[in-house]
Amino acid sequence: MTKPGIKLSMPVAFMIENCRASGISDDLLIESLLRRDFTAIRHAGDGDIDFAKLLDTAAEIGDDWENAIRYGYEFSFISINGLRKLLNFRFRKLEHQDYEVDGLIIRHLALTAEEVGELRGLISRQWAVNETGTDREQRTVVQVELKYQSMPKNQWVIG
Structure with missing residues (x-):
């Protein structure tokens, strides 16, 4: 917990x-x-x-x-490269094999429901983990992106 x-x-x-x-x-x-x-x-x-x-x-x-x-x-802060490391260490997921990176967005990442919860708990300060579907193995497919990218600029809180 x-x-x-x-x-x-x-x-x-x-x-x-x-x-x-x-x-x-x-x-x-x-x-x-x-x-x-x-x-x-x-x-x-x-x-x-x-x-x-x-x-x-x-x-x-x-x-x-x-x-x-x-x-x-x-x-407290995690960069896109740090996020790649975390996905490898914690979830054994590798870029190009288990997900794709498009700039500051991670796409097509398949995780169990428990893993999605873990990931959200670790990175939710600055990253949004959005469910996009399920794969053949009934895992949740997510897209991970910086929170400020997923909201209009007039809603950014800086400082």
Whole structure:
């Protein structure tokens, strides 16, 4: 269950997603980070994650990584390239194979209903996840676009 209000920066969120994608349990990740003993998790990603630096960054900017791991989070900001990474890490979806990118729009992305909910929870601050249909496997097909692109300019809220 996502705890409202927990926002993470892209680097800290991707540290978590990298570890999860590498098969590291949330409990082991939390324990390793709290103890600052990265031996059991150093294989995450390409094995080149600088956990100490990311923890220092999280402390400096106020990212509550422990509660984010426990209860869920949303990105405080995520770029289109960050969104591509997230789709790969969290959902094992690859561009040109599982979806297409057209500028700042992701098209033809098929997800389960649960995955659509997860994606919305992670990126809803700035991205709209719009259902466009279903595929042969009864998964929901979505289009992801920046929210400001899907509303008239006179409704933009800046600042």
